[in-house]
Amino acid sequence: MKRFASGIAAACLAAFCAGVAAPDALAADYPARPVQIIVPYNAGGGTDLAARVLAQTMEKYLGGTVIVRNQPGGGGSIGTSATAHAKPDGYTLGTGSQGPLVMLPQYGGIDYTINDFDFLALMGRNLMVLAAGKDAPYKNAQEFLAYAKAHPGEVTVGNSGAGGANHVATEGLGMAGDLKLKSMPFGGAVAAITATLGGHIQSVLAHPPEVATHIKAGTLVPILVLEDDRIADFPDTPTAKELGIDFTWAAWKGIVAPKGLPADVRKKLGDALDKTFHDPDFLQKMKEMGEDIDYRPGDAYKNLAMKDSTVAEKVIRAIGMYNMNAKK
């Protein structure tokens, strides 16, 4: 009996040692097998294409195969949940986009939170511009403010979908500026922009590349941007801050991992990503694809995500969408 007990103890000890030793052994020769990046959107979309180019370049610096796996659905929550619940061994990473990380958990019914991730690198940000149709009753930021103050609830602002970044940003802008804007969720940015072009709604909150053509053609007028400083695409368009509205917002995406990566694996990944984002070939390819690279290492990325999460929670609570999908 005693022998049996000590046998169990020995086995437990052995298992414990193996358990402790294993990550180190793994980390030393990491990556020993292919690393996969889960993209929570369809193949061929913007995030997917960017992730594929990134994976290609990253292989060079990580010294192993990096593959992209698409796991779309649920507005990105399915793939992001898969990343959150994967083993934190550095073999499963994911693209971390603002919607699934910052917004979706606030609506409830999602089995992860923003605290379930290790943030590795911010890839890029998609800036926001408010653009008005050419027949809208305002042509610039001052007129917009004056009109919105004089006609509360009559300023229609289209966005790409209910609960998405552009929706939350519209509501946030309204709250920060004490304006009553009528947020109109369309099925995608194109539908919202088309409705603005046709004069069915007054304005649209969109990303600059989506409206640049129309602004150049004079069919849309840029009103304001939601950055700290004016942006290169529209240097004559003021920021909301210049108008005294303290609100900035941009959508973003980056690379995340399930929380709890071993420190040396994390460092290896961080270094490989750092080199990737300084690779001239990679930067050239991303530029050709129209991706605005705004690389920030792990901690800066995390700060941005956490800050946005706090702002989003405030806005989402105020418009009564907080926890609306939670199981009751």
Place this chain on the structure above:
Amino acid sequence: MDIFQYILPVFSPDVLLVIALGTLGGIIIGALPGLTATMGVALLVPITFGMDPVKGLNMLIGIYVGGIYGGCISSILIKTPGTPASAATVLDGYPMAMKGEAGKALGMATIASAIGGLFSAVVLATLAPQLAAMALRFGPAEYFSLALFGLTIIASLSGDIVKGTIAGMLGVLLSCVGADPISGAARYTFGYTGFAAGFSFTPALIGLFAISEIFIQLESIFEDRVSKVSVAGIWPSWTEMRESAGTLLRGSIIGTIIGIVPGVGSGTASWISYNESRRASKTPEKYGTGHMPGVAATESANNAVCGGALVPLLALGIPGDVVTAVLMGGLMIHGLAPGPLLFQEHPGVVVGLFTGNFIANIFMFIFGMAGITYFAKILLVPKKILTISIALFCFIGSYAINLNVFDLYTMLGFGLLGYGMQKFGFSQAALCIALILGPMAEANLRLGLLNVDNDLIRFCASPITLLFLALTPLSLAWPILQERRAKKKAAVAKTL
């Protein structure tokens, strides 16, 4: 004429080869259930980055045109719509194949696709800037009234009006699953995030038409005999062509117009065209039993959408569907922003794409006609093996779209539903139409009402909205009027 200086480069062998490859690839992608033209274009975009813009984009247009056409092959031969655009082709195409006229059905589908495609290519090349303005006339209220009008098709298509209405209502209800379009709240998902975006459309269609048919086949799978299906010629006769002439023209016009209106799509176009063809026909009762104009109607319309959808894309920079959105991305990567300025700044690209679209339709016709005898060989496969292979393809195809297991549940669920509907005489077509148009009607009604502060007078104020709202009761009453007229005619005949 310096326009030839832009047209000629498209006829250089390397560009022609790329268009041909794109079109052929598109046909194959389209014919495989679950692989759609959208997916083909999306996956091949990166390849075109390095190409000259006219060459690369024409390859994508080839895939688009080929993919929309290719869907009809599996619709006709195995009752499995290869793409949602070809779902309506099942109605008459499959019964034709069962009557031993698979060759002719495919022949007519190919001819109709080519006519629709070429018609819209000509419209695109001649009237694009003028017609593009129409795309902007459609706001939420207009889309709602168009969707409502489209839903009335159910009344005339479903045979038994009560059962048709039930099927249609069920379709609208099922399309409510998923995120609420205005508030974003999850509806009827029972906490499963997999259904957060609602039922995926293509797996639902594959279930509704193909899986239900497999269940029916399973009942008799052991009475195995090679069904004596002959291909029986591929060219429709002159009389048959003349019978379909009006339908082809009507389908081409409907497809082109629907294509120009952003976001409506080839599925809707083919259903509306089918219904209009039936309404205009002297023998509407033949539709659904393997009637050639039925195939002509749907295939001319869905391929006409391709050219139509390029109108707002090139002239306004508005992509009407996912494929044209990807094409727009392709243009932007080459530094070519679509829109009015494109015509002035890069006429070579515009003319090159017009020409390429034309050529892709011709290639589609050649490959289609040449391939029919080979496509139809699939019917010689013993029923046991064919049924099992189709089932396998349905599973792979439905899963491949999103790599999401929930899509398989969707497919099986709709398969069981479709089986039950077929057994009890409910129209699957009605359910399919409701699945397409239900969400469009709901989202746009609510957006439109939100926009005008629930003021119905302002909601209905535009001429397009009024037109469709007026056509809606007419379309609903049509089957009743027709029946009454037929009765009167019969009575007159009796008294004579």
